[in-house]
Amino acid sequence: MKPILKQLTILAVFFAAWYLGAFGLSYIIYPDQAGTASIDTEEASKTIFQSPARYAALGLPSLAGTHNNNIFLIGSSNVREGFRPHDLGAILPEYSVQNLGMGASNITQAKDVVELIGLLPKPVVRDSIFVLGIWYGSFVDDKTHWADGASNVAREETRYGLYKISGGQPRPVVEMRYLPYLVTALRPFLLLQAVNMYEFTENLKTVAHVFFRERKIDFSAFRQEERAPVQDAAFRGKALKFWSGYMGTKDRLLKEEQFEKLLELCRRVGESGARIIIVDMPLPKWHRDGSPYYADYELKKTSYINEALKIGCVRYFNMQGAAADNDFRDSAHPRASAAKDWSALLGPRIRSMLDEERKV
Amino acid sequence: MDFISLRFNVFVLAAVMVFYLCPDRYRVRIAMPLLDVIFISSFVTNIAQLLPMAAFLLLGFLCIKVIERSPSRQSVILSIAAILAAFIYLKKYAFFAFVPGITWPYLAVGLSYIVFRVLHVLVDTYGGALKERMSLVTYFNYNCLFLSFISGPIQRFQEYREQERYIGKKEMSRGEVFNSFSRIINGYFKIAVFSTIFLSAHNECSVRLNSADYEFNVLNMLIMYSGACLTYTLYFYYNFAGYMDAVIGIGRFFGFELPENFNRPFTSEGFLEFWSRWHITLSDWFKTYIFNPLVKVFTYEWSYPKLIPYYGALAYFITFFLMGVWHGSSFSFLVYGLFLGLGVSVNKFYEVQMRKMLGKVSFNRLSENKIHRLIGAGLTYSYFSIALTCLWTDFDKLTWLFNKMGFFGFLVVFAAAGLFSSIVMLSVSMLKHLWDKSVKGISFLSRDFYFRQGYLSFKVFLLIAIVVSKFFAIPEFVYKAF
Amino acid sequence: MEERTEIRKRLNRVFREVFGDDGIEISDAMTAKDIDEWDSLMHIVLVVAVEKEFGLRLNAAEVGKLENVGAMIDILQARAKK
Numbered sequence: 001m002k003p004i005l006k007q008l009t010i011l012a013v014f015f016a017a018w019y020l021g022a023f024g025l026s027y028i029i030y031p032d033q034a035g036t037a038s039i040d041t042e043e044a045s046k047t048i049f050q051s052p053a054r055y056a057a058l059g060l061p062s063l064a065g066t067h068n069n070n071i072f073l074i075g076s077s078n079v080r081e082g083f084r085p086h087d088l089g090a091i092l093p094e095y096s097v098q099n100l101g102m103g104a105s106n107i108t109q110a111k112d113v114v115e116l117i118g119l120l121p122k123p124v125v126r127d128s129i130f131v132l133g134i135w136y137g138s139f140v141d142d143k144t145h146w147a148d149g150a151s152n153v154a155r156e157e158t159r160y161g162l163y164k165i166s167g168g169q170p171r172p173v174v175e176m177r178y179l180p181y182l183v184t185a186l187r188p189f190l191l192l193q194a195v196n197m198y199e200f201t202e203n204l205k206t207v208a209h210v211f212f213r214e215r216k217i218d219f220s221a222f223r224q225e226e227r228a229p230v231q232d233a234a235f236r237g238k239a240l241k242f243w244s245g246y247m248g249t250k251d252r253l254l255k256e257e258q259f260e261k262l263l264e265l266c267r268r269v270g271e272s273g274a275r276i277i278i279v280d281m282p283l284p285k286w287h288r289d290g291s292p293y294y295a296d297y298e299l300k301k302t303s304y305i306n307e308a309l310k311i312g313c314v315r316y317f318n319m320q321g322a323a324a325d326n327d328f329r330d331s332a333h334p335r336a337s338a339a340k341d342w343s344a345l346l347g348p349r350i351r352s353m354l355d356e357e358r359k360v
Numbered sequence: 361m362d363f364i365s366l367r368f369n370v371f372v373l374a375a376v377m378v379f380y381l382c383p384d385r386y387r388v389r390i391a392m393p394l395l396d397v398i399f400i401s402s403f404v405t406n407i408a409q410l411l412p413m414a415a416f417l418l419l420g421f422l423c424i425k426v427i428e429r430s431p432s433r434q435s436v437i438l439s440i441a442a443i444l445a446a447f448i449y450l451k452k453y454a455f456f457a458f459v460p461g462i463t464w465p466y467l468a469v470g471l472s473y474i475v476f477r478v479l480h481v482l483v484d485t486y487g488g489a490l491k492e493r494m495s496l497v498t499y500f501n502y503n504c505l506f507l508s509f510i511s512g513p514i515q516r517f518q519e520y521r522e523q524e525r526y527i528g529k530k531e532m533s534r535g536e537v538f539n540s541f542s543r544i545i546n547g548y549f550k551i552a553v554f555s556t557i558f559l560s561a562h563n564e565c566s567v568r569l570n571s572a573d574y575e576f577n578v579l580n581m582l583i584m585y586s587g588a589c590l591t592y593t594l595y596f597y598y599n600f601a602g603y604m605d606a607v608i609g610i611g612r613f614f615g616f617e618l619p620e621n622f623n624r625p626f627t628s629e630g631f632l633e634f635w636s637r638w639h640i641t642l643s644d645w646f647k648t649y650i651f652n653p654l655v656k657v658f659t660y661e662w663s664y665p666k667l668i669p670y671y672g673a674l675a676y677f678i679t680f681f682l683m684g685v686w687h688g689s690s691f692s693f694l695v696y697g698l699f700l701g702l703g704v705s706v707n708k709f710y711e712v713q714m715r716k717m718l719g720k721v722s723f724n725r726l727s728e729n730k731i732h733r734l735i736g737a738g739l740t741y742s743y744f745s746i747a748l749t750c751l752w753t754d755f756d757k758l759t760w761l762f763n764k765m766g767f768f769g770f771l772v773v774f775a776a777a778g779l780f781s782s783i784v785m786l787s788v789s790m791l792k793h794l795w796d797k798s799v800k801g802i803s804f805l806s807r808d809f810y811f812r813q814g815y816l817s818f819k820v821f822l823l824i825a826i827v828v829s830k831f832f833a834i835p836e837f838v839y840k841a842f
Numbered sequence: 843m844e845e846r847t848e849i850r851k852r853l854n855r856v857f858r859e860v861f862g863d864d865g866i867e868i869s870d871a872m873t874a875k876d877i878d879e880w881d882s883l884m885h886i887v888l889v890v891a892v893e894k895e896f897g898l899r900l901n902a903a904e905v906g907k908l909e910n911v912g913a914m915i916d917i918l919q920a921r922a923k924k
Contacts, residue, residue, distance in 0.1 A: 001380035003537045004613055008373075011541065014817030015824075022821070159830050189825040487901025518903070647882060648906040655886035656905075665862075672883040708883075720878060 022188035029191065039063070040099040041080050048187060050194045052080070052102040053109075053152035058162070058190075060116050061172070061179035063124055068096035070124065071350070072117055074110045075133030077103035078281050078332050082133065082342045091347030101133070102152070106140050107258040109151035111265040115169055116153070118272045119176050126273035129350060132265070135281040135332070136297035137243065139258040144248035160186055239331035240290045252292040259304040266308045275313040277350060278305065282323035282342070287331050317349050361402045363606055364548055364827060364834055371399070375506075376613050379528045387528045392501050399506035404467050412466045413474075416446055417503060420478035424494050427485045436486040440479060447475045453689040470509045472686065476645050477503050481517050483649060490517070498524065505616075507607045511600070513621045514641040520616075527615035538812065540612040545819050547605025550598040552826055552834050558595035562588055566752060569761075582769055585761070586777045589745035592752055597625065600639075626785065629727075629736035630711070631703040631743060635680075638744075642683065651679040669712045676708055677701035684750075691755040699747035738782030742774050849918050853911070856891045860884065870912030896921070 030048035039059050041052035049055040063070070071092065073083050080101025089097045100113050110132060117125060142149065150158075154170075157163040162182060163170040172179050183190075249255070262278075269276040280301075288294050308314045322345055327338035334342060361368040375395050382391045404410055423439035450471060452461055481499075484490050502520050532540070565588035569581070604621045611618040625638035635643040658671040684697025715723045726732055750758065765773070805811045827834070850868065857866045861879055874880040880888070889905050892914065898921050900908075908914050 001376060003532050003534050004376060007534070007537045007541055010813055011817050011820060014813050015820050018818055018821040160828060186828070188821075189829050192822070192825045193829050193831060484901070484903045487903060489901050489903035516903075644906075648902055651882065652886050652889075652902065652905050655883060656890055659887050659890040668883065668887060675883070715879075724878065 019188050022191050026187040026191040030194070038085060038096050038098050040085055041101055042084075042099060048190045048194055051152070051156070052100070054156040054159075056100055056102070056113055056116060056153055057156035058160075058183045058186075060120065061176050061183065063098070064120055064177040064180070066096075066124060069094060070128040071095045071097045072113075072128060072130045073097065073099045073101055073133070074113050074130060075101050075279075075281070076105045076135070076138060076332075077101060078135065078334070079131070079133035079279075081336075082281065082334050082339050083131065083346060084339050084343060087340050087343035088347055091343065092350060095129070104145075105138065106142070106145055106151075107134075107138050107261040107265065108142050108146075109153050110138070111168075111261050111268070112151050112153040112157075112170075114265050114268050116157070118268060119170065119172060121176065122273065128274045130269050130274055130276040131279060131346070131350075132276055133279045133281045134262075134301075135283060136254070136291065136293045137246065137332070139254045139297065139300075140247050141249075141255040141257050160189075236286050236290065236331075240287070243287075243291060243293075243331065247293055253296050254293060254300055256300070259300055262304060263308055263311075266311050266314050270311050270313040275315070275353075277315040277317055277353060278308065279346065280316070280318045280320050281332075282319050282321070282327075282334075283332060284323075284325040284328045286325065288320070315353055317346070319345060361399065363603065364552055367402075372610055372613075379614055382528065384529065388501065388524060389497050392505075392527075393497065396501065396504045396506045396509070400467070400470070400504060400509060403469060408464065409466045412450055412462060413468075413471060416443075416450060416471065417474065417478075417500065419443065419446055420474075420482070420503075421494070421496060421499050423478075423482055424485050424499070427482060428493055431486050431488075436482065439482050443475065443478055443482065447471065451689050470504075473508065473510075473512050473514060474503050476514050476642075477517065480514075480645065480649060484517065507611050507614075507616070508618060511603065512641055513604065513607070513619045514645050515619055519619070523616050530615050532612065536612065538816075540609045542816055543609035543612075544606050545816060545823065547602040547607075547609060548823055549819060550602025550605065552823060555595050555597075555599035555602060556834055558591045558598060562591040562595055562752070565591065570757070578765075578769070581764060582773055582776075585765065586773050586780075588752075589749060589773070590742070590777060590781065592748055593741065593745040596748065596751075597622075626741055627737065628740050629733045631707040631740050632676075632711075634740050634744060635704070646679050646683050650682060651675055654678060669708070673705040673708050676704045680704050687751070692750040692753065692758055695755070695758060696747060696750035699743075699750065703743055703747065734782045734786060735778070737785055738780070739774070739778035741781040741785075742778035745777065746770060746774060845919060845922065846915060849915050849922070852895060853892065853915065853918070856888070856895050860888050860891050868911045870910065870915065872911040873909060892918075 026048055030046075039055065041055055044050060044052045044055040047055060047059070049058055071088065073079050073085075073088075078101070080099055080103070083097075083099070083101075085097035085099050089095070102109065102113075114130065117128075117130075142151075146152075148155075154165060157170050158165060160182075161173065162179060163172050165171075174182065244252075247254075266276055266278075305316050309316060319342070323334065323338060323342065327334050327341070329335045361371060378391055378395065379387060400410070420443060423435075423442060427435050427439060449459065449461070450466075450468060452468075481490070481494070481502075485494070498521065501524065502517055505520075508515065565584050569584055569588060601622045608618045608620070619641050621640050621642075623637045623640060625634060628634035628637050654675040655672065658675060659668075662671060678701070680700035680703070681697040684700040685693050687693050687696055714726065718726060749761070753761065762770075825831070854866065854868050857868050857877075858864050861877060861884070863877075866877070874885065885908075886905070889900060889908070893899055896918055898918075900917065904917060908917070
């Protein structure tokens with residue numbers, strides 16, 4: 001038995017060496033301590049978390065000890081790019097802007113993010129403002145969209161065993177304020193996983209899921225061109241085709257599921273003492289006109305928004321026509337120069353919402 | 361308990377300590393059975409689920425005692441029949457579905473291997489090959505050793521008994537300990553990394569075969585099917601072989617030299633040879649207790665030398681058919697058995713005919729020919745992969761595939777996938793050759809203490825990183841289902 | 843031992859008959875690898891021929907364990923004593 005225990009000890013010592021080495025290396029490669037500044041998923045690939053979903057799941061707990069008033073930006077990548085924390089923060093300087101927009105999100109994933117925020121201590125969440133950007137793409141149903149049923153955020157929550165999920169609600173395995181220590185302890189393993197460009201492969205899964213269902217995909221519709229001067233008919237055609245494939249349903253109707261989730265999300269925000277402003281995100285006119293889902297979106301949206309407004313903490317801001325077609329670099333995302341304008345519209349709207357409240 | 365879990369590894373560590381700290385006289389009689397019972401119990405939620413297996417073991421023991429006392433042809437034949445009947449009943453073989461089975465859930469995992477051990481002891485007791493009377497404790501330990509309980513290897517009782525005398529008494533050398541740890545870690549790696557990768561690849565293909573969403577033309581279907589087959593074989597190999605690596609490595613800690621189950625199976629140049637390299641203890645058992653007796657009977661019955669190749673092929677067919685059927689209780693395993701039986705008989709016939717046609721010398725030269733060997737290896741791989749389809753589809757799906765692809769389709773897959781495999785194997789061996797040449801200069805490193813330990817512990821680090829971050833969804837042990 | 847040489851001579855005859863080759867000369871170390879046709883199938887045919895020649899029956903374990911000619915002779919010697 002002695003040689004066995006001896007070898008085991010040697011292995012443990014060497015393992016500790018690798019662990020500590022990787023630990024140190026993780027700070028050299030990813031020097032930013034996640035969460036000490038505010039969260040900006042646009043910068044996710046520069047952090048050790050690599051993907052916005054993991055950034056949210058593992059980075060949000062570090063807000064537990066903060067005392068700022070927060071604005072939480074939630075939604076898809078058009079939110080992430082459309083409302084830059086820098087721009088919004090300039091208009092509302094008393095707030096810390098946390099950008100939690102994630103590419104290819106639907107309402108379920110947005111709700112998952114809200115649930116995570118809801119786990120933070122009351123002082124952090126109460127009086128904060130949730131900004132939920134919606135567009136018709138947010139309402140793609142779970143079965144069509146998520147390859148294995150759970151959203152990326154939900155998957156990241158359970159990946160390292162930091163949260164347990166029951167009934168759609170996550171519970172941290174230790175108190176939220178201790179979670180950042182567990183996350184720190186995981187850094188050597190996070191470093192290893194960062195190596196595989198997780199964000200790339202994560203979205204690849206969604207793309208493959210759609211691809212094999214629709215039999216082909218045109219990647220040129222994704223091309224990011226800041227200076228795209230002409231969104232010609234060919235480009236538009238491809239983009240519309242892509243989004244149709246993305247949405248999946250053959251009858252071109254949206255399922256009620258995600259709208260129901262929207263109401264749950266609003267209630268959840270209300271329960272945590274915060275407020276939410278639902279922003280109807282801008283799209284190029286050709287996209288709105290060309291999408292077969294748009295009409296159904298307008299139809300279903302109205303009744304559900306009215307329902308949501310009955311929940312005291314909810315406001316609605318329609319920005320659909322707020323941007324000119326030229327503001328977009330593709331079918332949904334703003335050019336960096338145009339994003340400033342979007343914040344310039346949203347900021348004051350939030351400001352007036354706050355002023356109203358104060359008057360009451 | 362899953363092998364790749366904290367629970368199991370803590371259990372093993374505790375078991376090792378118990379073994380060595382335990383006084384000699386209690387080790388075999390108390391410590392071993394206790395550890396085995398703890399391990400087995402981890403698969404059930406209440407005692408009742410263990411009763412059928414316990415009853416089966418008891419039946420086996422009683423039969424052995426009867427044969428010890430009065431060894432006669434009747435007693436051994438009746439015993440074998442009783443054991444087989446009990447086995448078929450408990451395993452719920454589909455063709456006996458009309459017999460009312462036990463309705464409550466019970467543990468059946470491991471039964472497929474226990475039956476081999478029991479039958480082998482029965483036959484050897486009758487043949488007088490066992491030197492001493494069977495004790496209940498040794499019988500239990502032999503059948504239920506936690507390491508080989510789930511999936512073998514199938515160790516002969518005589519070997520086991522010899523090793524049992526010395527467990528916990530021999531000290532391992534430092535080198536032996538290191539090699540065992542190395543083997544275990546490599547085994548875990550095969551399971552956690554390689555088998556998972558190939559299972560994912562396989563699932564990508566098979567999901568598309570199964571779903572009505574995807575409409576394929578025939579060519580695409582053949583390609584998708586080939587992909588599903590070829591990847592499944594590699595998944596199966598890495599999963600099973602990795603498991604065996606861990607079992608054998610851990611076994612050494614206790615003083616057991618468990619027999620090998622794999623010996624570079626994909627270097628086999630024919631289907632017959634394949635079975636001397638794949639699941640070796642299984643084919644050894646079938647050879648000793650089914651093939652040999654069968655051939656003996658045939659040879660006594662029909663002593664004309666000209667008939668030898670024919671009743672030989674028949675014996676091969678029956679043996680491998682039974683081996684295929686043993687794998688599972690549903691009808692698709694009947695098909696699996698047919699595949700196996702057909703494969704070996706055709707292989708044997710080919711050998712015999714070729715030897716006759718070409719004469720011994722030319723035939724040997726042909727067998728040495730590199731291209732012949734490469735093609736043989738490729739076709740063996742593709743044939744086995746096609747046969748394994750029975751393990752990842754059910755009977756309905758099999759018939760659907762057959763209708764869609766037709767016999768000709770399968771033939772095309774066999775040939776094309778075989779050729780493809782040959783090319784892959786050639787490339788792999790060339791790469792390996794290059795690699796060996798280039799690391800020859802630094803081979804002294806592998807003997808250096810720091811390098812060895814550093815490399816092994818790095819593998820541990822990677823393994824833990826992979827498991828903790830659920831980088832791969834590690835599949836359950838594949839052979840548990842059989 | 844005289845017994846052994848006698849056994850070896852008889853065994854050699856059996857080998858020559860079974861494999862149809864009068865040039866075979868067996869030695870203790872000889873294994874299946876040394877004769878082309880000596881595969882699992884012919885092994886049993888050989889065993890049956892040995893059983894018939896020496897008037898005995900080998901059990902399953904013994905048959906499986908006959909790795910080389912020397913082992914065969916050992917068993918035949920042991921059985922002859924009984």
